[in-house]
Amino acid sequence: MAARMAFSRLTRSLCEVGRSRSLLLQSARWVTSASKTLTVTMDDKTGIAEMSLNRPPVNSLSLEFMTEINIALEKLEHEKFCRGVIITSAIPKIFSAGLDILEMYQPKPERLSEFWKTLQDMWLLLFGSRLTTIAAINGHSPAGGALVAMSCDYRIMAPGFNIGLNETQLGIVPPFWFIDTMMHTIGSRQTELCCQKGLMLSTEEAARIGLVDKVVPLDQIASEAKAEMQSWLKIPVAAKLITKQTIRAPILEKLQTRQEADVQNFCNFAMKDSVQKSLGMYLENLKKKQKE
């Protein structure tokens, strides 16, 4: 159901964005075409796909980028030989900076609501995926970046980076389904601590509370992710999937039944003068920081 709803919206998004993406079978590997920002490869011997995010400078999640990600996820979901996907970044030191703040600053209302629907779809696809999903977190991962990582089944992270839902630090409330995803990952108490204070945790701190499952040096992250994936793929697939669905279905359903209201709520909030003013200041600060 989640995947179906997400897919119909996805198709619409794609038309609106006016870009076409396809996955082409080239010898033994699937690769994305017509895109520099997302590379998806699949090893047809193991059934393991790798999705590498490559939207400089910081893999921020714009409408077009998330549409690409969603199309690739949907394609892999329906690819019968695909059993698992590893999500990682091609940008040094950044996994994903989260939502593209420029999308929310002085937006066109229609695009803003499409942006949020596309984010919802990305989460529904990833959190509800039939595939085994592993995040190989090779850089900083604030807010929406942490959401992507937490939506996977397993997280491997290299030392020296930060991860967390830092929304309250920016004076905003994390959406309920961001909080639900974190509660699913680390439980209510730790989520309350992390979300109320908007904590950005170091890799080691994140591992201590279970936000990250394994810490490995940066140069071993890709091989560790593959090895970990192999161990997941040894578990009988139906039993593993039904278990995942049993645990995740209520969390998915909560957003599915409130999708439209959540879009409306987000748009109303983001369009407020006070919020737009804060966003403008935040963007200024990000740019200033770069000059310092």
Ligand SMILES: CCCCCCCCCCCCC/C=C/C(=O)SCCNC(=O)CCNC(=O)[C@H](O)C(C)(C)COP(=O)(O)OP(=O)(O)OC[C@H]1O[C@@H](n2cnc3c(N)ncnc32)[C@H](O)[C@@H]1OP(=O)(O)O
């Ligand atoms: C006060 C904010 C109010 C917001 C109100 C919004 C209304 C709606 C609210 C509901 C939404 C809630 C859910 C939100 C989820 C999110 O994901 S919001 C995004 C949160 N992300 C961040 O706050 C990350 C900000 N970025 C950083 O901390 C750092 O950039 C980094 C990721 C740690 C990387 O650091 P560094 O390598 O030093 O790079 P920089 O020099 O900082 O940045 C390079 C350029 O990239 C631009 N940039 C950075 N992050 C973003 C981003 N998220 N979106 C768009 N652009 C971004 C940065 O400005 C630099 O740009 P240039 O100066 O043009 O090169």
